[in-house]
Amino acid sequence: MKLKVYFAGSIRGGRKDASLYHDLIEEIKKTDIVLTEHIGDLSRSTLEQGRDKDSEIYFQDTNWLKECDLLIAECTNPSLGVGYELAYAERFEKPAYIFYRNKETQLSAMLTGDPYFHIDTYETKEELFQKVHELLERTRL
Numbered sequence: 001m002k003l004k005v006y007f008a009g010s011i012r013g014g015r016k017d018a019s020l021y022h023d024l025i026e027e028i029k030k031t032d033i034v035l036t037e038h039i040g041d042l043s044r045s046t047l048e049q050g051r052d053k054d055s056e057i058y059f060q061d062t063n064w065l066k067e068c069d070l071l072i073a074e075c076t077n078p079s080l081g082v083g084y085e086l087a088y089a090e091r092f093e094k095p096a097y098i099f100y101r102n103k104e105t106q107l108s109a110m111l112t113g114d115p116y117f118h119i120d121t122y123e124t125k126e127e128l129f130q131k132v133h134e135l136l137e138r139t140r141l
Contacts, residue, residue, distance in 0.1 A: 003032040003139060006068035006094070008086070009039045013079030018042050020125060021074060027129050028072075032136055035064040062088060070095040070139060072132060076105050083108070090116045097135055099128055 005028055009021040022040035029037075065071070071089040073082050075098050089096040095118070100107060102121040111117055122128040 001140060003069045003136060004067060005032050005034050005136075006064055006071045006085070006089070007034050007036045007039050008071060008073035008079075008082045010077040010079035010082060011039065012081065014077050017074060017077050020128075023125065024074065024128065024132065028132065028136070031133075035068055036061070061085065065089055065094065066092055068094055070097065072135070073098045074128075075100040075107060075111070078105065078108075083110070086111065086117065090114070095139070099131065 007021070007025055007028065009017065018040070019042065022042055025034050025037055025040035028034050065085060065088050068089075071085065071094055073086055073096065075082060086096055086098070096116065098107070098111060098117050098119045099122055100119075101123065103123070107119065112119060120131055122131060
């Protein structure tokens with residue numbers, strides 16, 4: 001069975017990890033479905049979209065969060081939107097996994113202090129891919 005994965009990563013909070021998001025999404029898509037492929041779109045920018053577009057984004061993303069089997073968030077680059085998505089996942093009891101490079105950032109206590117979230121660190125892209133593959137395999141069982 002293919003899992004429906006909601007991948008969360010920074011867009012308006014900064015795109016320094018956009019290529020990592022792209023590569024990880026492509027890796028996940030080898031075995032599962034990524035509902036939020038656009039997070040890995042290298043042409044996305046941090047520019048505002050306008051209120052009408054924002055309403056559409058909110059509606060679509062919250063529907064995807066309700067539909068997904070799990071949420072995977074890359075949180076090295078702080079993002080208000082990703083924080084909101086994580087809280088939404090918790091509200092709807094969706095398993096939520098946070099990955100980040102701890103040599104580059106310190107997660108908010110609102111995440112690290114919440115026992116709901118599964119939090120793991122990594123140093124290299126290859127290590128992240130391995131951890132995500134293992135997570136997806138365990139979830140499919």
